[in-house]
Amino acid sequence: MNIAMLVFIACGVMAIVGAIALILAREPVHSALALVLVMISLAILYLLLGAAFIAAIQILVYAGAIMVLFVFVIMLLNAGVEVRTNVSRLAKWVGLPLGIFFLVEMTYSLFREYGGRASVAGGAAAPVPASTQDLSIKLFTEFVLPFELTSILILIAILGALVLAKRES
């Protein structure tokens, strides 16, 4: 039981607790806070995996920008306690068992496929952590077309959000 394992267990438990709290919380603001908890623990896990850049943008973009957007909309719409309607019988007797079955099946198949593998970075040739420099060189050479396309995507998203949110006069 080394320190990486301890950090993984701590962050993993934190992420799962946050995800369960997201589902169980009645107030949307509480769900948003739980989601921030999940994102921060995932950022620590990315650091553990040696992806420092991804961890940084996880904090900046996800826990920062996107969650601020969510909290902003919750505030603007004055979203209160979720009305608990009676869940349809189909959802309760078919949906929940199928959801749990899906979870168990995915866990089992992943474990069967990768359970016997050597640990991450545990082999003879331990991979170096992905440096931001390597990542950006790859991003601006091999993936430069998708990168430019995402800028168009963001532009369209901005325009779309503006048009949708505009009050018709």
Add this chain to the structure above:
Amino acid sequence: MVPISYYLILSAVLFGLGVIGFVFKRNIITIFMAIELMLNAVNLAFVAFSREFNQLDGLIFVFFVIVVAAAEAAVGLAIVMVIARNRKSLNVEDVNLLKF
């Protein structure tokens, strides 16, 4: 060090919880959050595989997933605002024009 299977199982559990939240939540904003949770779970699997196989492509993909998630959140929340304005409610059961 931590075996990759642990990361993948954590990712699968988070994705499953996201699916359950997506199906069972009634508030449209919380449903959006469940979608973000699923995207995050997939990102974790990408980063773990990228580390395991020592390939940077997984990290690039995570980058693009985050960009698309940001765009999706912006447009999606604008749609939520329009729905809330027209229906005066955030409950998805009130949005049933297309329901069979």
